[in-house]
Amino acid sequence: MTPVHARTGQRQPIDADPVLKLEGITKRFPGVVALNKVDFDVRPGEVHALLGENGAGKSTLMKVLAGKHQANEGRIILGGEEMAFENPKHAKRAGVVLIHQEQSLVPEMTVAENIFLGSLPKKWGNRVDWRKLREDTNAILETLKCSFQHDDLVGSLSIAKKQMVEIGRALVFTPRVVVFDEPTASLTDHEKPVLYDVIHSLCEQGVGIVYISHRMDEIFHLSHRISVLRDGEYTGTVNTCETHEDEVTRMMIGRSLELDHASKPTDFGENMLELRNLTVKRIFEDVSFNVRKGEIVGMYGLVGAGRSEVAETIFGLRTPVAGEVVLDGEVVNFRSTHDAVAAGIALVPEDRKDQGLILGMNCRDNMTLASLSSVSSGGFMKGSAERSVYDKYHQAMKIKTPSWRQKVGNLSGGNQQKIVIGKWLHTHPKLLILDEPTRGIDVGSKAEIHALVKDLAKSGYAVLVISSEMPEVLGLSNRIIAMYDGRVTAEFDGDSVSEDALVQAITGMGTSAPAAATA
Structure with missing residues (x-):
């Protein structure tokens, strides 16, 4: 069992020789040095967090480790032996597994086929042993407490469920080192503790974990040590129980992050957007709220609450069966997203890579x-x-x-x-809709985007922000719309709402009807 610091509750560093060492890793791409003589190591049974701003070189370093990229200089030492991984399959056979930030699944294949892709169990005649495939997959899904089935097509799963399939791939092998690259970026609050349990279980088996995330609460909850990259160079390593968020942030961006605690503006213009009892069958019902010129309205709720679907309906991607969308004083009925863009609506989607x-x-x-x-x-x-x-x-x-x-x-x-x-x-645009605008983004870029959103609102933009991060919603929003199970359950003033009230509203606790609007 990993020792825990009595005062902070954080994990003490593990005293053991590294199972993995990266020495002097340099990687060049045309026009840029992505990594410059980077050192990094992982001890058996520890979670070693790797932090840095977007573009700092974290993912590139891990792709070198996993055989996807070849280093121009440097050495990889695994279990005391120098290795040169020619490709990811070679690395996996040696016990190094990378769980990608970018999902690499085959949508047309089943969950079982994706989890065991490249290592399908075989029987006599080199034929696939379908019974063993089902049994082994079910064992992995049970470990991960997944609600979907082994024969479900991956293309039919949500982003969060696809991420659990990616994690399931790591459990197929007998890994010595597992790299988690932003593993919770698309997981629900229910699925995150399951992932944490899997990580703790791997640590107890002596597996070294490299954990890449921009979520500081996860880093300080899970990790034993933290290493930082900045602009492709190694900045330093600290024991998690001996540091704090401000120090780590300074290591990442070279300065303290100045947060804007100024009170939010309260003087807004006329309604730019108004939804009146908007309904899309079996997805959301009777959704009503407004967004005024110069105002930032946050939408908060659990995955599946209907937030993104409301945004898609405003943008013309879905057709409502009832209700009205009013834009700048006029009822609109968009037949396509082209109509929405022409009318002055912009949607920054949840999934930037695919959408x-x-x-x-x-x-x-x-x-x-x-x-x-x-x-x-x-x-x-x-x-x-x-x-x-x-x-x-x-x-x-x-x-x-x-x-x-x-x-x-x-x-x-x-x-x-x-x-x-x-x-x-x-x-x-007249109305800017941002769906999870800072998902998977480092603290420096996140602060820049938050400042940009506030500046846009000050210049008269009407802004609707959908986020799964409570600090983001609380920090940005002039008003907050809470959703649960396809309905608006409450509306709060952004300056006076409590976290407890917001959690109750998005979990359906003690709320039978939408709260009265504060505006």
């Missing part, structure tokens, strides 16, 4: 996707106009990329999100 970007396209072209008419003439694109748009938001949003020619798929999550936001800001 917000074309990963194989360069940064400039992604930035102008939602406003092609502004950068074209006579059916031909104007390169200079495209470049001007890109330069504007590249500078304003501090996007880190060596060139506009860089493929968006090669950028960090935070820089990808900035491009999605910039793309929609160039449409000059």
